[in-house]
Amino acid sequence: MNxxxxxxxxxxxxxxxxxxxxAEPLRVGAAAVAVEADDSMVIAGxxxxxxxxxxxxxxxxxxxxxxKPPGTKLAIVSCDVLFVERxxxxxxxxxxxxxxxxxxxxVLVHATHTHHAPSxxxxxxxGRDPVFARRLEDGIVKSVELANERLTGDxxxxxxxxxxxxxxxxxxLLLKDGTIFWVGPRDDAVRTTGPFDPELPVLxxxxxxxxxxxxxxxxxxxxIGTRKGAVRSPSFYGLAAQELEAELGGVCAFxxxxxxxxxxxxxxxxxxAVDKLKVTIRDALAKAxxxxxxxxxxxxxxxxxxxxxxDEAEEDRKVVxxxxxxxxxxxxFTINVFxxxxxELSPHKGKERQTVLQATLIGDVALVGVPAEYxxxxxxDIKNRSPFPDTFVAELSNDWIGYLPDREAHKLGGYQTWTGxxxxxxxxxxxxxxxxxxxxxxxxxxx
Numbered sequence: 001m002n003x004x005x006x007x008x009x010x011x012x013x014x015x016x017x018x019x020x021x022x023a024e025p026l027r028v029g030a031a032a033v034a035v036e037a038d039d040s041m042v043i044a045g046x047x048x049x050x051x052x053x054x055x056x057x058x059x060x061x062x063x064x065x066x067x068k069p070p071g072t073k074l075a076i077v078s079c080d081v082l083f084v085e086r087x088x089x090x091x092x093x094x095x096x097x098x099x100x101x102x103x104x105x106x107v108l109v110h111a112t113h114t115h116h117a118p119s120x121x122x123x124x125x126x127g128r129d130p131v132f133a134r135r136l137e138d139g140i141v142k143s144v145e146l147a148n149e150r151l152t153g154d155x156x157x158x159x160x161x162x163x164x165x166x167x168x169x170x171x172x173l174l175l176k177d178g179t180i181f182w183v184g185p186r187d188d189a190v191r192t193t194g195p196f197d198p199e200l201p202v203l204x205x206x207x208x209x210x211x212x213x214x215x216x217x218x219x220x221x222x223x224i225g226t227r228k229g230a231v232r233s234p235s236f237y238g239l240a241a242q243e244l245e246a247e248l249g250g251v252c253a254f255x256x257x258x259x260x261x262x263x264x265x266x267x268x269x270x271x272x273a274v275d276k277l278k279v280t281i282r283d284a285l286a287k288a289x290x291x292x293x294x295x296x297x298x299x300x301x302x303x304x305x306x307x308x309x310x311d312e313a314e315e316d317r318k319v320v321x322x323x324x325x326x327x328x329x330x331x332x333f334t335i336n337v338f339x340x341x342x343x344e345l346s347p348h349k350g351k352e353r354q355t356v357l358q359a360t361l362i363g364d365v366a367l368v369g370v371p372a373e374y375x376x377x378x379x380x381d382i383k384n385r386s387p388f389p390d391t392f393v394a395e396l397s398n399d400w401i402g403y404l405p406d407r408e409a410h411k412l413g414g415y416q417t418w419t420g421x422x423x424x425x426x427x428x429x430x431x432x433x434x435x436x437x438x439x440x441x442x443x444x445x446x447x
Contacts, residue, residue: 024069026293028155028205030214030251031146032062033139035080037118037232041129044082045115045224047334049126052116055232057239059117061139062253064205064214065102065147066362068296073100074360075107075144076216076367078253080234081136083121083400084111086355086371088133092140099141100148106298108358108369109140111396113223113256116233121400123421125337147251155213158204158288159365161390164280165198167236167273168221170376171263172414177325180414184326186265193412194261196220197376199383200277201392202284203365205250212250217241217281218392220257220376225270236264236273244278248285255394258379260372260403260416293363297444300358303436305401307348308426310419315342318418341420348424355399357433359440365390366444368437369397372404373416378430385438387445404430 037059043050059080067073075096093104118132173181173189181189197220205213219237226233233239237254245252264273319338323331358369366388372395379393403416403423410417410427417423 025153026155026157026205027067027069027151027153028064028207028213029147029150029152030062030064031143031150032060032251033143033146034058034060035132035135035139037132041118041132042126043116043232044119044121044123044126047124047337052230052232054228056226056228057234057242059232059234061136061143062251063143063147064216064251064253065144065151066205066296067151068293072296073102073106074296074298074362075102075147077107077109077140077143078255079109079111079136079140080114080238081111081117081120082113082115083396084109084398085121086399088120088137089398092137095141096144099145102144102148105300107144108298108360108367108394108397110255110369110394111400112234112238112254113259113396114233114235114238115224116226116231116235118232124341152207152213154208156206157291157293157363158206159291159390160202160284160288162200162202162280162284163198164200164219164276166268167219167276168196168259168262168264169267170194170196170261171265172261172409172412172416174412179322180412182322182326182415194375194377194409195380196262197257197380199392200280200284201390202281202288203362204285204288212248214250215244215248215252215285216255218255218257218394220259220262220379222259222263223256225264225273227270236270236277240274240277240281243274244281256396258374258376258393258395260375260395260405261409262376291363291365295361295363297361298358299440299444300356301436301440302354303357303433304352304354305429305432306426307345307351307353307424308419309349310342312342312346315419318413338418338420344421345419345424353401355401357437357440358398359437359444361388361444364388366392366441368393368441370395370433370437371397371399372401375405375409375430377406377409378404378434381434382437386441388441391441401425404433406430
């Protein structure tokens, strides 16, 4: 056994069959922990260090722990932040294992990608807020510990695949000058350049006689927009989850799908998006059917990639040309931010880095965790090739390695492909990641 690869060891352990598979009911617990923030903290999600005054809703770490007797457990944690990073995630996993005995391979830590929470990473023109990052780490641990303490027997797993087609669209629009829309005017848009995924799976857990324990839902649009202006917020996905939680009584959480190429471009307001999501989820709950959980499996595997090699002059030209034309008022600041990011990346050209991929099974429903702003085309590729018909992607899980566009998107260009701390993996990394995830799912099917 390779002691230097704990993920491999835990993967093998997680795949061992249990003697009573399918014979015992589930136990499920859930908890949400508010992560405190204040107006002094830099908000992540823009090019510069933004600030917010006040807050709507809570910024939370929300955990659902599922146990399949005689002892296999899975924890899914949703965090209302832009990204989660490997250093504090791994510390949280170690603490969780010590206090709950749930191994790191069986915990998925996810970022909902709200653009309205304090920064826990270095990107664009700002860095991590260390106080908020520590609070988030503590919140991750506490939410799993509380959910584990609240495990309730005789739980039923229910599932329904719904759709929401109006909250979001493919946002990489081809413009008449051959560039790809990012910000600024888009009245010269010619067409979209990729797909939009409207699927909205709902995974719910109930205990007798008719009590909701937890609800998870998944959708694939950038989590941007508040009801009240420049405030901290979990945005429309998190607000919908918290308002449904107040109505239903169970803990509700959102998992961001593969949305690196999709945004809500103003077709609906934040308030309208919240209402539409709540209507869709309520309808899904009414239609949800019980699913057997004959096995509960979670595996993690390391994934190696390289920092791309880039030409400074060519990268600078891309940013300068777009910004001078589309955002003249903010061009100089934005151009300088990208120059500084490339300066930081330059010594790392071609160097290898490692991250982690995760695949879980709750009965016959598969959930995949990838550590990037993953393009929708790649997420759909995983879904289409998975041996499990109900397969869903949770991007920005367990780590963050920037945008991962597909090869065609790289050729078209645009902000998500410009080199910076937001996008630095070599071309083709997204496809390789999809291949590895599908291989993990195939392995789960055959074990």
